[in-house]
Amino acid sequence: MTSSAAPDPAALSPRLPSPVQELADDRFTRRGLRLLLKRDDLIHPELIGNKWRKLVPNLRAADGRTIVTFGGAYSNHLRATAAAGRLLGLRTVGVVRGEELADRPLNPSLARCAADGMRLCFVDRSTYRNKTDPGTLAGILRAAGAEEAYVVPEGGSNAEAVRGCQALGEELRGHAEVVALACGTGGTLAGLAAGLAPGQRALGIPVLRGGFLTADIQSLQERAFGARRGAWSLDDRFHFGGYARTGPELDAFADDFEQRHGVPVERLYVAKVLYGLVALADEGAFPRGTTVAAVVTGRPFP
Numbered sequence: 001m002t003s004s005a006a007p008d009p010a011a012l013s014p015r016l017p018s019p020v021q022e023l024a025d026d027r028f029t030r031r032g033l034r035l036l037l038k039r040d041d042l043i044h045p046e047l048i049g050n051k052w053r054k055l056v057p058n059l060r061a062a063d064g065r066t067i068v069t070f071g072g073a074y075s076n077h078l079r080a081t082a083a084a085g086r087l088l089g090l091r092t093v094g095v096v097r098g099e100e101l102a103d104r105p106l107n108p109s110l111a112r113c114a115a116d117g118m119r120l121c122f123v124d125r126s127t128y129r130n131k132t133d134p135g136t137l138a139g140i141l142r143a144a145g146a147e148e149a150y151v152v153p154e155g156g157s158n159a160e161a162v163r164g165c166q167a168l169g170e171e172l173r174g175h176a177e178v179v180a181l182a183c184g185t186g187g188t189l190a191g192l193a194a195g196l197a198p199g200q201r202a203l204g205i206p207v208l209r210g211g212f213l214t215a216d217i218q219s220l221q222e223r224a225f226g227a228r229r230g231a232w233s234l235d236d237r238f239h240f241g242g243y244a245r246t247g248p249e250l251d252a253f254a255d256d257f258e259q260r261h262g263v264p265v266e267r268l269y270v271a272k273v274l275y276g277l278v279a280l281a282d283e284g285a286f287p288r289g290t291t292v293a294a295v296v297t298g299r300p301f302p
Helices: 050-062 076-088 099-103 108-115 125-129 134-143 159-171 187-195 213-225 248-261 270-283
Strands: 020-023 034-038 067-071 092-097 119-123 178-183 201-206 232-234 291-295
Touching: 050 067, 050 076, 050 159, 050 187, 067 076, 076 092, 076 108, 092 108, 092 125, 099 119, 108 119, 119 125, 119 134, 125 134, 159 187, 159 213, 178 187, 178 270, 187 201, 187 213, 187 232, 201 213, 201 270, 213 232, 248 270, 270 291
Parallel strands: 034 291, 067 092, 092 119, 178 201, 178 291, 201 232
Antiparallel strands: 020 034
């Protein structure tokens, strides 16, 4: 799929600003707290949540060129990029971690990418780890036949994406003292925190183990804005073993939340931030009178 002119993502009619929904949840109300959901999952039916906010600035920067990006076998970012390519007539290439996957049937996530026209290139894990090295990246692009492509990093987190996510914070000004979201690569939190008003703070719940995100988020803010911006912090206790890992306790929590409030709960990110907020409320981490907002960055797949 190619395009002679750069497409305008605004033609896809996003729902912006996304709705803010208040929930009556006794786990918060009995402690004098209010819980809001920032429903970024309702921005667009296929470019969902923070994927819209992070991808659109990069789609504009690509200016009609092929887009090459990276992800694991269950990457929400790869699916969103593939959907954007189909909707806007852009050629997309997904570099997938795990050479061994090339000889296996595609899982539902990668099958959706392929159905949306994304060319999938599987690379060994060592090459994938070194994908930001200029020589390694050049080799990947050569192998994909995409030397002139516009490259979007794993998770879509770069300076353009961070500046795009600043609007998320701006939309939440005046709504809550604490705004929480689950973090993968940190780009959404970096932009969110920069957009919040003085007196508000952003709380990130990492979904990966390792404790590396603080430095990554600071680096993203420095590249996007020249310095650290806004009040933000991370709580590393709620990753449930790492990315794409959940377990019976988290599944039961998400099922219960859906039954209480009629809101679909995506397991890899959204369930972890909601679980974390309930735990923090139970610990007394928020003073009475605090309004807490959770950003719903996606919805269940398939």
